[in-house]
Amino acid sequence: MSKYLDHSILEIHELLKSKQITPLTLVKEAFERIEEEASLNAFITLNKEAAIKEAKALENMEVDNVLFGIPIAVKDNITTKGLRTTCASKMLEQFVPVYDATVVEKLHDCHMIIIGKTNMDEFAMGSTSETSYFKAPHNPWDTERIAGGSSGGSAAAVAARLVPFALGSDTGGSIRQPSSYTGIVGMKPTYGRISRYGLIAFASSLDQIGPMSRNVYENALLLNILVGQDRHDLTSVAKDPEDFTRLLDNDVRGMKVAIPNYFVSDIVSDEIKEKIDEVVKFLKSQGVIVDYVDLPYLDKAVTLYQIIAMGEASSNLARFDGIRYGYAVEDPKDLEDLYCRSRQEGFGDEVKRRIMVGSYLLSGENAKVYYTKAQQIRDDICKSFEQCFKDYDLVIGPTTTTVAYHLNEGMDDPLKSFLDDVLVIPVNMAGLPGMNLPVGFSKEHMPIGLHIIGNYFEEAKMYQLARFLEKNLALDLNPKEGGK
Amino acid sequence: MEEKLSKEEVLHVAHLARIKVSDEEIEKYRIQLKELLNEVDKINEVVGYDEEMMITPIKDEALLHSDEVEDQISFEEVRSNIPHTSGSFIEVPKVVQHE
């Protein structure tokens, strides 16, 4: 089997340009790897036929950009025209979108090739991808363990080197947490950076699409092409074009970094705390100023998240009613029966729990007591971060409180899934950019991730610190080689 | 704190969400939904917050669309995703009363 997909994107790009390989070489290799690692269950739907056809069509075209001909996996809550998009739900098991998400159009524009749709928690609700109707993906570092969630399939696919890139979505940590569990780089950009048009909504004021990759540089490359205002999404923001790789080789000396005390409190396991300490010591030795700070309400972020996410989800998922698309029961006895049974049978447990609780939280006077109040406190969290960024360039901490745990460990505990994301959720609350950088391994050789949070639209600065650490840590992050 | 929701409370939220629940599920949800609700009640511990509310993290004004027809799709394009059609209509069980 060829090993081209283990090369860096720049190396692959040179090979393509000099015609030593073609996009078809890469696509075939990706499908071979996926087949070989089928037990990871990283994909829900493969795009084999169309991908091969596309690769062939690219053969006679000029290799005009660094992402040309590169295979990519797309999370299955992002619509792809003509390619089934399920949200890992029985509800959309047969759903074939008639349009491409804006990000998918952007991938096509630079001739990246979509290999398939990755596994995830149903409607992105969960932290282990175990709520998938198509069974959970596995962690390439230890297949008995979870790959995290909700973008677990995307994380597993990149970590196992099945594809160099994947798109994920992050509502309450769903890019960063699985990236941490699987030892890859995952970026949730500033809310509004990337169009949400075509992202099947979970919680509209929190959802954001982002790139997942093997390393920092390549992550920045992919972000370069994903961003931009979209007339189909009023919450996408107009910004001058920028190259997110531009600060990668800059020195970090004199950079000011804050660590909120809550991020290194007792909720975090000792070995992760130790790893973060090592990182902090190293940064200080390199002239980075690191201070411990107090940020209010961080301990309440999960509660706010639950209220806002479940409330919005209950509304966003009301459209799945068995009328215009999606699962519908046969021979309903009346309209109510069509609604209630289609939704009972089409949605899994976690989704139903969240919709029901979300409906309750918005009903009658509850909307004021819960949703409005949560959005008010959320505004305060925002302001406290803004304050913090007046004094600091970046905020850091661990991405997760533990390393990836074993499959089935948290099943049927409705709270467990939220608590896995306790450290990453505040970022979604504020709409800030956050990323995971692998910084080491646990005793059982499971990846540990550093969480880097930037000020609004300062992704480039986050990449700068991340690249600096990556270069100096020089970890082997391929589970096959660096693994057990 | 109560350990469980009442059966009626479960049925009420299930109705709001238009999700049918079996008797078995009711028992399960009485506990699980209550756990979640106890969790979100932690918001009551927060006092002294600012009244200003965040609706979206976007601070810019909404971009306005000029009144021009675009992006229309034909019914045929979406027909295959629709569970029941009749001619160029979408068919549903009879609508009885308006909400």
Next chain:
Amino acid sequence: MSTYQKTIGIEVHCELKTNTKMFSSAKNGYGDSANCNLTLLDLGYPGTLPLINDYAVTLALRAALALHCEIHREMYFDRKNYFYPDLPKGYQITQAKTPIGINGYVEIEVDGKPKTIRIHDIHIEEDTAKSVHQGNHSYLDFNRAGVPLIEIVTEPDMNSSEEAMLYLEKLRSLLLYADVSDCKIEEGSMRCDVNVSISKDDTLGVRTETKNIGSIRNVGLAIESEALRQEKLLEEGIAIQEETRRYDDASKETVLMRVKEIGNDYRYFPEPDIPKLCLSEERIRKVQEQMPMLPDDRKARYQALGLSDLSSSKLIQNKPLSDYFNLFLEDDIDFVMLSNLLLGDISFYLNRTMKTLMDTTLTKERMLSLLQHLYDQTITTKNVKDLLEEFLETDKDIDTICKEKGIQNISDTTLLSTIIKNIIEQNPESVKDYQQGRDRAIKYLMGQVMKETKGSANPSLARDLLEEELKKQ
């Protein structure tokens, strides 16, 4: 006489006259074939997001200003959540907390006395799909889903069906003149919901809502019948239930649709997909400046130009005529003559032929020429009746039509004199009679003149000329 006092509040939904929908770029078109005016958003497709129609905002703003509302400078939208097949997203996007306009009013005139109906708010929302029912199924057409609506909510300021109807007439005419909606109740582009309660004292009774009444007249009938129904119940000691009813045209009564659920629970929350919408002072000023002339202003203007109260009102009742009339406001013409023409022969012609002014050749220039001919007395109002059809349907000028149809230029003294001379020559007997002082002779001769001119001679001019000519004999 009933001892109960009625209290009435009205909610009106109006579709805005835009090209496209409120939150999508699909066509806003009435009467097109089913499910052809759609974008994916109108079907609530997963992953789609709302836009905001700039022009719809302008129209809503214009309506709010026409109703003297205070304007929200910074608005958000809200989601109203409920399940219904005509609601593709499972929620309607509306404005619950920051309606575009609040605290407005509409002035009506009840028995010659002015009365103010306060407007609680006017807000922007989207229409639902249309469903037709047949057998055990309903069939959905999403063309109407997402069409921009404004909802105008009054305070409970009306106390009779007459006031309610006057308010609706006035509101309709305001919205028509502001050019925000075509306000066709029959086609559903204007829809009325009426809240009625009755009470013997100052405390408000329990109210019922009667929805979607098909005409302003029926609003009056519905209020009367609903008030009567409530009165009967109260007299029997039965409490009124808060409920939603509809008006049945056949039985002329309101019929129960449903009792309001406890927690008819719309789970409102702010729409996170739409950032704030701001209306700058400049935009508000511009919309105010470009406001078409509203009915009350027109009436004042018309009366100042010398039109009667009745003529002014009649013109305003017919917007195309009033708009046409307004084309001449800066001209130096006889406005009473113009109004008489428009409300008289021209209206008669339009009604008979089921045409609008747009279907005729009556340009402003042609109208000015018609007025000039009348003013010069080169034609009479009688002539107008004869030449109008041709004048409205062709591009021919008045003189040509008169020539072709043999309509004489009766005020042409030379022509009339020639005709009169001929008649005198042909009737020597009558001339003698005249000279002998017989009065009937001149009547007979006048008759001959009229016969010869096919009735188009200006009678006083003809008589003067005739007498002059006879004196010469």
